[in-house]
Amino acid sequence: MINLTANIAGVHFKNPIIMASGTFGFGREYSKLYDVSLLGGISGKGLTLHAKAGNPGVRVFETASGMLNSVGLENPGVEAFLAKELPYWETLDTARLVNLGGNTLHDYVLGAELIQRDADARSAAGKPAVDMIELNISCPNVKEGGIAFGVKTPVAQEVVRAVRAATKLPLAVKLSPNAEDIAGMAEMCQEEGADAISLINTISGMKIDVRRRRSVFNNLYAGLSGPAIKPVALRMVHQVAKRVTIPVIGMGGITSATDIIEFIMAGATVIQVGTYNFMNLRAGSTLVEELQQFMIEESISSLDEIRGII
Amino acid sequence: MATVISNERLADGVYHLRVEGDHGGTMGQFYMLRAWGAYPLLSRPLSIHQVNEDGVDFLYHVVGEGTKILAGLEPGDSVELEGPFGTGFPAVEGKVALVGGGIGIAPLYYCAQELPGSDIYLGFSREAFRTEAFRPLAAELTVNVGGLVLDSVDFTSYDHIFVCGPHPMLKAAQLKGIAAETAGKRPNVYLSLENRMACGIGACLVCSVSCRDGQRKACADGPVFLADEVIFND
Numbered sequence: 319m320i321n322l323t324a325n326i327a328g329v330h331f332k333n334p335i336i337m338a339s340g341t342f343g344f345g346r347e348y349s350k351l352y353d354v355s356l357l358g359g360i361s362g363k364g365l366t367l368h369a370k371a372g373n374p375g376v377r378v379f380e381t382a383s384g385m386l387n388s389v390g391l392e393n394p395g396v397e398a399f400l401a402k403e404l405p406y407w408e409t410l411d412t413a414r415l416v417n418l419g420g421n422t423l424h425d426y427v428l429g430a431e432l433i434q435r436d437a438d439a440r441s442a443a444g445k446p447a448v449d450m451i452e453l454n455i456s457c458p459n460v461k462e463g464g465i466a467f468g469v470k471t472p473v474a475q476e477v478v479r480a481v482r483a484a485t486k487l488p489l490a491v492k493l494s495p496n497a498e499d500i501a502g503m504a505e506m507c508q509e510e511g512a513d514a515i516s517l518i519n520t521i522s523g524m525k526i527d528v529r530r531r532r533s534v535f536n537n538l539y540a541g542l543s544g545p546a547i548k549p550v551a552l553r554m555v556h557q558v559a560k561r562v563t564i565p566v567i568g569m570g571g572i573t574s575a576t577d578i579i580e581f582i583m584a585g586a587t588v589i590q591v592g593t594y595n596f597m598n599l600r601a602g603s604t605l606v607e608e609l610q611q612f613m614i615e616e617s618i619s620s621l622d623e624i625r626g627i628i
Numbered sequence: 629m630a631t632v633i634s635n636e637r638l639a640d641g642v643y644h645l646r647v648e649g650d651h652g653g654t655m656g657q658f659y660m661l662r663a664w665g666a667y668p669l670l671s672r673p674l675s676i677h678q679v680n681e682d683g684v685d686f687l688y689h690v691v692g693e694g695t696k697i698l699a700g701l702e703p704g705d706s707v708e709l710e711g712p713f714g715t716g717f718p719a720v721e722g723k724v725a726l727v728g729g730g731i732g733i734a735p736l737y738y739c740a741q742e743l744p745g746s747d748i749y750l751g752f753s754r755e756a757f758r759t760e761a762f763r764p765l766a767a768e769l770t771v772n773v774g775g776l777v778l779d780s781v782d783f784t785s786y787d788h789i790f791v792c793g794p795h796p797m798l799k800a801a802q803l804k805g806i807a808a809e810t811a812g813k814r815p816n817v818y819l820s821l822e823n824r825m826a827c828g829i830g831a832c833l834v835c836s837v838s839c840r841d842g843q844r845k846a847c848a849d850g851p852v853f854l855a856d857e858v859i860f861n862d
Contacts, residue, residue, distance in 0.1 A: 343831035347848070350829075351710070363833075371843050374861055378824050378834035380669050380693075385826065392833045392843060544669055573666060596670055596826040599660070599710050 320613050321620040322606075324358070324588045326565045327488035327513035329449045331358040331413050331588050334578065334621060335605050338569055338592035339364050339417035339452065339492075340389065344403040345410065348595070352603040358588060359413030361452050362403065366418075367425040367432075369395035375536035379525045384546030384571070385593060386523050388535045391419055391457065396429045400436045408446050417492070418481075419454040426453070426477055430484040437487055451487050452567075453478065453512075456494040456519045468494035468519070471503050478510040490514035490567055493558070495521045495547075500554050501561040508562045515558055516567035516590065518551045544593040545571040552584050559585020559626055573597065575608035585626035632705045633683055635698075639757040641690040642731065643699050644677070647707055651684035655739045656716025656790075656820055656852045659684070660828040661698065663707040668693045673825050673847070675735035675792075676712065684709075687734035687758065713828050717818055717852050722787030725749060725815075727778060727801065729793025733758060735820055739790055740765040747786070751777025751793070776800075783808035783815055791855075792820035802855040817855035821846050 322333035336359035337345070344362045345354045354360065372392025379386045394402070399416070407414045416433055420426035433448055440447035455468035455477055467477050478491055491507040493500060495518040504515045520541025525534040533539075551570020559566045568586030572578060573594040581589045594601045618624060633646040651659070653676045660671040672694040678685040690699050701707060717739055724746040726736045733750050740748055740762055748766040750759055752773045759771050770780050778797060783789060783804045791801040798819045805817035823835035823846040830848030837844045838859040844850065 341827075341832060343833075347827070347829040347831045363831075372833065372836060374838070376824065377836060378826050378832075383667055383669065385669050387826075387832075387834055389833050389836075392836065545666060593669070596832060597662075597666065599827065599829065 319619070320610055322609070324621070326450070326490075326567075326587060329413050329488050333358040333606055333609070334582065334586075334588040335602060335609070336361055336413070336415065336567065336588055336590045337595065337602060338590035339415075339454070341592040341595045344399075344406065346406060348599065348602070352600050354602060355411040356606055357412045357602045359415055359449075360407075360410070361415035361417050361590060362399070362407075363393055364391050364417040364419045364454050365393050365396050365399050365429065366391060366420055366457075367396055367429040369393065369398060373535075373537055376534050379534050379540070381523070381525070381542065381544075382546060384542050384544030385596075386525055386535070386540035386542050387520070388537050388540040390537070396432045400432065404436070404448070414446070414449045415452045415490070416448045416450070417452045417454050419457040421457055423477060423480055427480050427484045430481045434485040434487060448487060450490055450513075451481070451485060452490045452492050452516055453481055454492050454519070456492070456496070466494055466496065468497055468503070470498060471506050474503060475506050475510060478507050478512060482511045488513045490516045492519055493517040494519045495550060495554055501557045504558040504562050508564050512564060514565045514567055514587070515562060516569065517558060518547070518554050518570045521547050521550065543571070545573055547571050548577065552580055555581055555586050556584040556628065575605060575612040578605065578609055579612065579624065582621050582625050583628050585628075587625065629706045630683075630709050632701045632703055632707055634703055635701045637699075638687075639755045642757050643688055643690070644758070645686045645688065645698065645701065646680075646683055647686070647709060648683040649709070651679065651709060651712070653679055653684065653712030654716050655719075655742050656735050657712040657714045658828075658851065659686070659709050659711030660713065661686070661707055661709055662694070663701055663705065664694070664697050670694070670826055671708070671710070671828065672698070673828055675820070675851070677734050677737050678741065679738065687731065687737070689731035710828070714847055714851050715849060717790050717820070720788045720816070723785065725781055725786045725789045727781055727789060727791045727793070729777065729797045732793030732797070732820070733762075735792055736790065737762060749777045749781050751775070751797075778804065783817070784811045784813040786815045789815045789817045790820070791817065799860050802858065802860065805855045818852050819855050819858060820852045821850055821858070823847075823851070
């Protein structure tokens with residue numbers, strides 16, 4: 319009998335496969351293709367306090383073994399999510415992660431407070447609520463001149479501390495690979511009371527249209543994801559897992575069961591799948607099946623046996 | 629997995645792919661296709677050219693790595709299909725014009741079958757293709773090579789005009805629709821947009837279209853939009 323379950327801060331994951339924020343919407347579209355309740359969890363589309371229209375111009379460009387995206391956090395806002403999407407999530411039997419971003423410290427805190435208040439009301443009514451907040455600190459910090467909150471540890475610390483104070487919900491902090499010191503950043507998050515670290519977000523990249531002599535993206539740079547970033551992601555997950563004692567949620571270019579196993583061996587407790595959802599619209603069901611098959615073949619009865627062995 | 633019935637070259641870089649299987653869909657909807665492993669990363673959205681009893685047809689132009697691989701497919705080869713996706717052209721009544729530019733004629737063949745008796749306008753920059761297949765379905769067929777086929781369309785003579793073609797053609801069609809109002813009769817102009825897509829089902833938000841009521845998704849809310857709704861930013 320294979321045990322695929324995991325637990326992070328009391329949140330139960332039936333398997334280690336979570337769909338990554340920004341690649342899965344809120345699950346509705348994929349639910350027409352397969353039963354998304356077979357997933358370990360879903361991290362919903364990144365939210366900000368207020369709705370955002372996202373970036374104009376080109377938003378996606380394919381690269382060698384990856385893709386650049388510049389969606390610009392298009393989202394309906396926290397309140398619209400709680401009113402319109404969370405009732406749908408109630409019907410799913412999977413862990414529900416809310417990905418929260420913000421342009422200012424104030425936005426982050428107000429967003430987290432709204433989610434907490436909603437969770438309180440739901441648990442009082444005996445209804446399922448958000449299971450975990452995944453804090454996205456890769457957003458530009460308006461006050462700091464647009465540089466991401468996730469680059470410098472002291473800047474990130476302010477956000478993590480403020481959001482930690484604003485919510486009792488299990489809190490994962492999603493780190494940017496563009497951080498100056500990724501392991502130091504993770505350590506800070508642990509000290510500030512985060513329950514988990516998730517990494518990596520996309521790597522800042524660029525594409526130039528040589529005939530038009532301009533960047534393909536209006537925003538100049540864009541976020542690289544997909545198999546191209548997997549080696550970097552794996553190395554960073556390994557570095558972070560060695561440094562902190564809280565669980566690590568690993569991601570970056572996972573497209574197979576063996577990729578999942580690599581991340582677990584590097585120290586991840588659970589993993590997320592992002593860009594692979596675009597390569598295979600049934601990625602979730604494919605991977606759950608493949609992972610079970612692989613574990614049977616390799617006589618692994620629980621991921622605990624191989625977690626962090628490298 | 630589906631099996632390739634045929635993959636015929638129609639013109640320079642233009643192919644007609646026929647795939648076996650029970651694949652449905654309505655006018656203007658599309659499928660996501662891939663016939664490769666991890667690279668290229670993304671599947672390719674292709675509009676439905678025709679739905680047959682034994683399969684579905686696509687018309688495509690080789691522009692990049694993905695369509696180059698598609699062009700190499702031979703009968704009996706496998707291709708992955710997901711779909712049909714998207715909101716296509718509406719089933720309309722009245723006098724209809726179908727206006728296609730280049731590879732944009734692809735979804736209009738299915739429209740021509742569903743709306744027999746339409747006037748059909750097909751424009752090509754260098755070489756015409758597939759025009760004779762349209763002829764028996766058209767009340768009147770206009771073919772233009774090297775010019776602007778849209779110039780031949782009198783927008784005041786139609787109730788509905790379906791347009792699919794290059795970006796400048798769609799913008800011009802939107803303006804002609806507006807101009808028709810001052811001439812007394814304004815048709816419903818529907819544009820089929822071609823945006824870069826990743827998921828094709830409305831989750832990733834990379835194929836966003838600026839519309840009067842905010843951002844819409846080319847893959848789910850479209851690819852067909854009423855011309856009046858779309859805001860062209862460039």
